[in-house]
Amino acid sequence: MARSGVRLPVRLAEYVAAGLQTGFILAALVLGCPAPAAAQVDFSGQWAPVYHEDNAERIPGPELGDYTGLPLNDAARLQADSWDADRISVVSPYQCRPHSADYGMRGLGNLRVWADLDEKQQLVAFHTYMPAWGSERTIWMDGRPHPPDYAEYTFQGFSTGVWEGNMLTITTTHLKTDYYRRNGVPASDKRTLVEHWTRHADFLTVVTVVTDPVFLTEPLVRSQNWFNDVGQALPAFNCEYASELPGAQKVPNHLPGTNPYLTEFADWYGLELAAARGGAETMYPEYRLKMGAPHSKPPDRCKRYCTCGGGFNCDVNPARR
Amino acid sequence: MGTLTNRLVPALAVAGAFALRASASQGPPPPAAARGAELNVLPVQGAVSMLAGAGANITLQIGKDGVLLVDTPPAALVPQVLAEIRRLSDRPIRYLVNTSLDAEHIGGNAALVGPAAGRGTGGAPFGTIGPNRPAIVAHENVLNRLSASQPPTPAAALPTTTYFQASMDFFFNGEPVVVLHAPRAHTDGDSIVWFRRSDVLSVGDLVRLDRYPDIDLARGGSVDGLIAALDRIIEITVPERLQDGGTRVIVGHGRLCNEADIVEYRDMVAIIRDRVADLVKKGQTLEQVKTAKPSRDYDTRYGSGDAMTEAVYRSLTEKRGTT
Amino acid sequence: MTARVQRLITAAGLLAAVGVWAQGPPPPGPPRSPKAAAPVDLTGYWVSVIAEDWRWRMVTPLKGDSASVPVTPEGRKLLEAWDPAKDEAAGVQCKAYGAAGLMRLPGRLHITWQDDTTLKVETDAGTQTRLFRFGGTPPPAEKPSWQGYSVANWERPPVTPGAPPTLPIFATRIGTRGRSLEVTTTHLRPGYLRKNGVPYGDKVSLTEYFDYYKEPNGDEWFTVTTIVRDPQYLNGPFITSSDFKKEPDGSKWRPTPCAAR
Numbered sequence: 001m002a003r004s005g006v007r008l009p010v011r012l013a014e015y016v017a018a019g020l021q022t023g024f025i026l027a028a029l030v031l032g033c034p035a036p037a038a039a040q041v042d043f044s045g046q047w048a049p050v051y052h053e054d055n056a057e058r059i060p061g062p063e064l065g066d067y068t069g070l071p072l073n074d075a076a077r078l079q080a081d082s083w084d085a086d087r088i089s090v091v092s093p094y095q096c097r098p099h100s101a102d103y104g105m106r107g108l109g110n111l112r113v114w115a116d117l118d119e120k121q122q123l124v125a126f127h128t129y130m131p132a133w134g135s136e137r138t139i140w141m142d143g144r145p146h147p148p149d150y151a152e153y154t155f156q157g158f159s160t161g162v163w164e165g166n167m168l169t170i171t172t173t174h175l176k177t178d179y180y181r182r183n184g185v186p187a188s189d190k191r192t193l194v195e196h197w198t199r200h201a202d203f204l205t206v207v208t209v210v211t212d213p214v215f216l217t218e219p220l221v222r223s224q225n226w227f228n229d230v231g232q233a234l235p236a237f238n239c240e241y242a243s244e245l246p247g248a249q250k251v252p253n254h255l256p257g258t259n260p261y262l263t264e265f266a267d268w269y270g271l272e273l274a275a276a277r278g279g280a281e282t283m284y285p286e287y288r289l290k291m292g293a294p295h296s297k298p299p300d301r302c303k304r305y306c307t308c309g310g311g312f313n314c315d316v317n318p319a320r321r
Numbered sequence: 322m323g324t325l326t327n328r329l330v331p332a333l334a335v336a337g338a339f340a341l342r343a344s345a346s347q348g349p350p351p352p353a354a355a356r357g358a359e360l361n362v363l364p365v366q367g368a369v370s371m372l373a374g375a376g377a378n379i380t381l382q383i384g385k386d387g388v389l390l391v392d393t394p395p396a397a398l399v400p401q402v403l404a405e406i407r408r409l410s411d412r413p414i415r416y417l418v419n420t421s422l423d424a425e426h427i428g429g430n431a432a433l434v435g436p437a438a439g440r441g442t443g444g445a446p447f448g449t450i451g452p453n454r455p456a457i458v459a460h461e462n463v464l465n466r467l468s469a470s471q472p473p474t475p476a477a478a479l480p481t482t483t484y485f486q487a488s489m490d491f492f493f494n495g496e497p498v499v500v501l502h503a504p505r506a507h508t509d510g511d512s513i514v515w516f517r518r519s520d521v522l523s524v525g526d527l528v529r530l531d532r533y534p535d536i537d538l539a540r541g542g543s544v545d546g547l548i549a550a551l552d553r554i555i556e557i558t559v560p561e562r563l564q565d566g567g568t569r570v571i572v573g574h575g576r577l578c579n580e581a582d583i584v585e586y587r588d589m590v591a592i593i594r595d596r597v598a599d600l601v602k603k604g605q606t607l608e609q610v611k612t613a614k615p616s617r618d619y620d621t622r623y624g625s626g627d628a629m630t631e632a633v634y635r636s637l638t639e640k641r642g643t644t
Numbered sequence: 645m646t647a648r649v650q651r652l653i654t655a656a657g658l659l660a661a662v663g664v665w666a667q668g669p670p671p672p673g674p675p676r677s678p679k680a681a682a683p684v685d686l687t688g689y690w691v692s693v694i695a696e697d698w699r700w701r702m703v704t705p706l707k708g709d710s711a712s713v714p715v716t717p718e719g720r721k722l723l724e725a726w727d728p729a730k731d732e733a734a735g736v737q738c739k740a741y742g743a744a745g746l747m748r749l750p751g752r753l754h755i756t757w758q759d760d761t762t763l764k765v766e767t768d769a770g771t772q773t774r775l776f777r778f779g780g781t782p783p784p785a786e787k788p789s790w791q792g793y794s795v796a797n798w799e800r801p802p803v804t805p806g807a808p809p810t811l812p813i814f815a816t817r818i819g820t821r822g823r824s825l826e827v828t829t830t831h832l833r834p835g836y837l838r839k840n841g842v843p844y845g846d847k848v849s850l851t852e853y854f855d856y857y858k859e860p861n862g863d864e865w866f867t868v869t870t871i872v873r874d875p876q877y878l879n880g881p882f883i884t885s886s887d888f889k890k891e892p893d894g895s896k897w898r899p900t901p902c903a904a905r
Contacts, residue, residue: 223885
């Protein structure tokens with residue numbers, strides 16, 4: 001009897017301990033995977049770009065001298081005025097130069113996104129791939145800092161992301177020199193890119209905010225859309241350099257004041273020339289109060305890229321001249 | 322009691338681990354805090370690293386054969402630089418390669434070879450790599466100009482191994498090291514150091530990203546020579562994939578680069594040259610050219626373009642003999 | 645301890661763990677009004693910043709220019725026949741100021757809470773007013789109007805449409821706190837997506853998402869993603885996103901009437 005009296009409390013303790021052990025282990029399994037950070041969204045998937053804004057600029061390409069909607073300074077304007085498209089052929093490294101992370105989200109953007117999770121199912125990074133120049137980017141979600149300024153810059157830069165509710169805010173630094181528009185408007189290597197990604201059902205909206213102390217007088221804010229396309233498959237991108245235009249100027253460029261093409265855009269679309277030259281002032285509603293007359297008599301109707309729709313059905317009216 | 326211990330202790334351990342897990346910070350631990358010193362070593366590729374923060378960038382090639390530096394820090398920073406090198410290797414410094422004769426690229430020459438070492442003074446004989454005396458490699462024009470400088474350059478700082486042809490090379494730490502002359506570029510004594518297996522170029526002040534290039538006409542530099550040197554760098558570099566990666570270029574000042582960065586830089590120099598040449602052709606004076614500000618679209622990136630404009634103007638007009 | 649007892653203890657532990665998990669968070673208090681529950685503050689004065697589609701928004705585009713819009717052949721016929729003089733004569737100068745095109749026009753917005761369940765959006769361009777009503781549905785006799793009838797909600801976490809109920813064993817739900825305002829608009833009068841007569845008809849429906857963000861320099865913005873569906877004049881959803889920057893006050897507010905040109 002004395003022996004059982006001693007054993008009963010021990011047995012009770014054993015039962016309690018066993019229950020605790022089992023309960024804790026099971027609770028750890030059920031609850032131990034930490035709850036995701038508030039309002040995480042999974043952006044994984046295949047995303048097809050929607051070109052329902054600036055289709056003609058983003059697909060066939062921008063007209064020379066079209067700087068509308070860009071908060072450029074004079075330095076950017078002169079660099080764009082000096083740009084000659086032959087440069088892409090003559091300077092062979094430009095033939096395979098990719099879009100940078102900021103232009104990539106603006107220009108040609110079939111996109112695949114996938115997530116990297118660690119063994120604890122914590123999101124370490126999102127990755128993006130665009131077949132346009134085979135651009136791959138990593139968006140680090142693990143809180144790591146950006147590299148120092150003397151580290152290498154790349155076309156996709158170094159990106160980190162944080163959640164703001166259901167919005168993913170991405171900051172990208174270390175971007176190489178590139179362009180804001182494919183008609184020579186330059187983007188400097190001093191710029192930083194902030195993006196805001198939101199997913200609404202099967203639509204993705206990405207806002208890009210670029211701050212560039214070298215070429216922009218205020219941040220350039222643009223927004224782009226994709227839809228979830230489960231049938232999309234993205235190819236690899238191959239590019240090889242080729243020698244073109246032998247004997248051409250080493251770095252094709254127009255000397256200041258000599259580019260003969262800078263008024264075409266304003267004339268084709270019936271615009272004031274100053275408006276075509278861009279600048280932050282031209283982006284606000286009050287500019288319409290001071291906007292001057294078109295540079296030349298406007299055509300009576302659209303004659304160029306009038307029907308660029310959701311796909312590639314753009315046609316340039318061959319009778320434009 | 323043993324049974325109780327066997328059950329209770331693991332239970333408490335699991336509970337404790339669970340509690341710790343709930344309060345642990347998310348994500349990996351933060352990286353190691355940056356060193357308090359201003360110097361930072363960035364591994365580049367292969368055996369080559371870049372040491373930043375000592376004024377101009379210094380290239381380090383480290384391996385079983387020893388240590389090679391391209392360019393040296395100011396003398397006052399030599400002890401700190403040596404300390405950084407010693408973190409990476411305890412092998413002797415065998416080579417110092419000077420990309421030019423700029424003071425901020427050769428300031429540590431004498432200190433790194435030892436103040437007592439000199440040419441033919443009882444130390445290691447001229448041109449020989451003694452056990453404690455690195456060879457100082459540079460183009461012959463560097464030696465010529467430093468030898469004639471006023472005030473005189475200390476003997477210990479003078480190059481001990483020079484070349485006068487297009488290039489020289491040697492094998493070190495498992496790879497060919499090719500030193501290429503860039504004639505009449507930033508100066509007339511510029512060298513491009515090419516680590517062939519590591520696939521890295523060290524180019525000194527042929528490229529600097531903090532301001533316009535210094536075309537040192539007094540010491541034999543010229544704008545056309547600088548453009549030719551940049552073209553040569555572009556010719557050697559090979560990007561890995563679509564203009565990213567591949568051959569890395571350690572520049573005199575600024576971040577680690579590759580071909581795409583050098584192309585943009587070369588284009589800038591070439592375009593400014595074209596504009597100045599056009600104004601020279603129209604008969605404009607230096608003051609008129611400076612007033613036209615031919616570099617104004619690059620000034621927001623590289624700073625005032627007056628010195629660059631003047632150097633390009635003089636380089637073109639002196640070439641024509643119209644100074 | 646016998647094996648039977650061990651099994652009982654294990655089962656009890658399991659039930660206890662699941663019970664703790666299944667309880668979830670404590671029960672919520674009384675529901676808050678949409679105004680009180682607003683996860684972001686969209687009130688104030690906002691200006692459209694035209695960095696995209698500049699020549700289709702800042703000026704009236706040339707006749708026949710429907711670039712970027714996926715118009716059907718029927719829609720194309722209408723836009724080729726656009727005549728602003730006829731619109732003026734018919735008193736429908738506001739056709740381009742209907743809800744489906746309004747947010748693309750350059751101008752300013754003044755957003756306020758009309759009451760706890762209605763967000764009011766006024767525009768100086770065309771002096772239009774939109775009411776975003778939280779909850780409910782359009783009244784059966786609602787007449788079409790330029791701004792239609794808008795139903796709003798703070799966007800809920802995503803769920804696969806039409807999916808059966810699931811038991812989230814070892815899983816949680818994502819998107820637990822949306823910050824977006826979702827607005828669905830119907831009962832619109834036929835209007836224009838652009839001032840040069842790119843049409844939408846009476847079968848149009850509009851879905852918008854308003855997303856607020858703040859930049860490191862302190863600027864506050866929202867982007868409205870607009871999805872226009874019109875089976876008659878569009879051969880697919882027409883999707884645009886328009887960006888607005890907050891202004892400190894209404895000093896630049898400048899009401900202007902509708903204009904057909």
